Amino acid sequence: MAITFDCECGESLEAEVRHCGRKVRCPTCSERAVVPFPPITFDCACGQSLTADNAHAGRRVTCRIYSLSEVTPTLLRREHA
Ligand SMILES: [Zn+2]
Ligand SMILES: [Zn+2]
Secondary structure, eight states: OEEEEEOTTSOEEEEEGGGTTSEEEOTTTOOEEEOOOOOEEEEOTTSOEEEEOGGGTTSEEEOTTTOOEEEOOOOOOOOOO
16 A cells, blocks of 8 residues: 655655655655554444544544544555555
């Protein structure tokens, strides 16, 4: 599984999920860009599947369906190909 993200120069980069948190060198500007973690998907108590930005791990998000407040899991699961 690969994720795409943008370098500061605007170049679209692609990296394997297992490289999340590491730096890769952009072939266009030669700068190092940090590979972001993918969004977290988890189940709300109401049964809805919620997606939160990985930067929000451990924080509360509000379910749009029932306005329940759910804590985003902090587990950063790394998938191995
Ligand atoms: Zn770049
Ligand atoms: Zn809910």
